[in-house]
Amino acid sequence: MPSTSIGESGLSGASASPDGVDERRFVVALARGLELLRAFRPGETLLANRDFVERTGLPKATVNRLVYTLTTLGYLRFDEPAGKYALDTGVLSLGFALLAGADALELARPHMRVLAREIGAAVSLGCRDGLDMIYLETIRSETALTLGLAPGSRLSMLTSSMGRAYLAVQEQDLQAALLEELGAAADKSGENGARLVKTARNAIADYARDGCCYSFRDWHADVNAIATPLRDVRNGRWLVLSSSGPASSMSEAYFRDIVGPKLRALAARLG
Structure with a gap:
C-alpha cells in the first residue's frame, strides 16, 4: 500500500x-x-x-x-x-548517502552474513519510511536457496514481520494511531483494514511473549518470516532485524524455535 x-x-x-x-x-x-x-x-x-x-x-x-x-x-x-x-x-544519490552514513548497517553486515549462513535463510535489516518498512540490507544464505528482497524494497507495515516488530515497540498512543492510519489506508486500497489490523495486533502480542513478531504466509503465500527490533541509539531510531525463507521448506516451528533465539541474540548484541 x-x-x-x-x-x-x-x-x-x-x-x-x-x-x-x-x-x-x-x-x-x-x-x-x-x-x-x-x-x-x-x-x-x-x-x-x-x-x-x-x-x-x-x-x-x-x-x-x-x-x-x-x-x-x-x-x-x-x-x-x-x-x-x-x-x-537524484533519488539514488540520497539512498547511497543514507546507506553510507548508516553506522549500524556497517556493524551489522558481517554478523548478518554469519547468521544467514548458519540458519540457511535470508537475514535483513530495515527501518520505517512512512507507513512502510524499507530494506537497508539483505544477506542471503550461501548454503541454501533463499528468498530476500533487495535494499530499497518496501513492505507493508501491517503484513510484514518487520513492520509488526516496529509497531510492537512504539509508545501506546503512537502505536494506536499508526494502526488506525494503516487500517484506513488498507481500506482505501481495497483491502480489509480491520482484518489486517487485528492480525497485526496478534503479532504485537507475540512480541510481548516471544520477543519476536511473525508473518507466516501473510505477506506472500509461500514466505515465512520473523523479526525483532533493535534501538539504533546513535541515530535515535528503531531498526528491525528480520529473517525469511520459503514456507514450503522452512516451517513456522523452525522460525519460532531455531531462528528466533538467534535473531534476538544478534539484535541484543547490535543494540
Missing part, C-alpha cells in the same frame, strides 16, 4: 501538516513532493500523472507542478516512449 504519513508521528496526508507539528515551520510543498516520490512501489519503474493523483490524493494541477519541479531537479525522469515518469539519479 502507498505511504500517506509525513514524519515520524504524522497522521495526515500530503495535503496538510501532521498533527502536533508547528505549521509555521512545516513546508507543505516539500512534504507533497516527497510523498510523490514515495508513490513508487516495489517492482514499479514507471508511473503516469494519474497514478500520482490516485496514490497521493493531490489535485492534478498540483501533481503537474510537483512532477515538473522534481524532473527539473533530477529526482524524476520522463520516459517519452511510455509517456510516464521514472525515479532518476
Whole structure:
C-alpha cells in the first residue's frame, strides 16, 4: 500500500501538516513532493500523472507542478516512449548517502552474513519510511536457496514481520494511531483494514511473549518470516532485524524455535 504519513508521528496526508507539528515551520510543498516520490512501489519503474493523483490524493494541477519541479531537479525522469515518469539519479544519490552514513548497517553486515549462513535463510535489516518498512540490507544464505528482497524494497507495515516488530515497540498512543492510519489506508486500497489490523495486533502480542513478531504466509503465500527490533541509539531510531525463507521448506516451528533465539541474540548484541 502507498505511504500517506509525513514524519515520524504524522497522521495526515500530503495535503496538510501532521498533527502536533508547528505549521509555521512545516513546508507543505516539500512534504507533497516527497510523498510523490514515495508513490513508487516495489517492482514499479514507471508511473503516469494519474497514478500520482490516485496514490497521493493531490489535485492534478498540483501533481503537474510537483512532477515538473522534481524532473527539473533530477529526482524524476520522463520516459517519452511510455509517456510516464521514472525515479532518476537524484533519488539514488540520497539512498547511497543514507546507506553510507548508516553506522549500524556497517556493524551489522558481517554478523548478518554469519547468521544467514548458519540458519540457511535470508537475514535483513530495515527501518520505517512512512507507513512502510524499507530494506537497508539483505544477506542471503550461501548454503541454501533463499528468498530476500533487495535494499530499497518496501513492505507493508501491517503484513510484514518487520513492520509488526516496529509497531510492537512504539509508545501506546503512537502505536494506536499508526494502526488506525494503516487500517484506513488498507481500506482505501481495497483491502480489509480491520482484518489486517487485528492480525497485526496478534503479532504485537507475540512480541510481548516471544520477543519476536511473525508473518507466516501473510505477506506472500509461500514466505515465512520473523523479526525483532533493535534501538539504533546513535541515530535515535528503531531498526528491525528480520529473517525469511520459503514456507514450503522452512516451517513456522523452525522460525519460532531455531531462528528466533538467534535473531534476538544478534539484535541484543547490535543494540
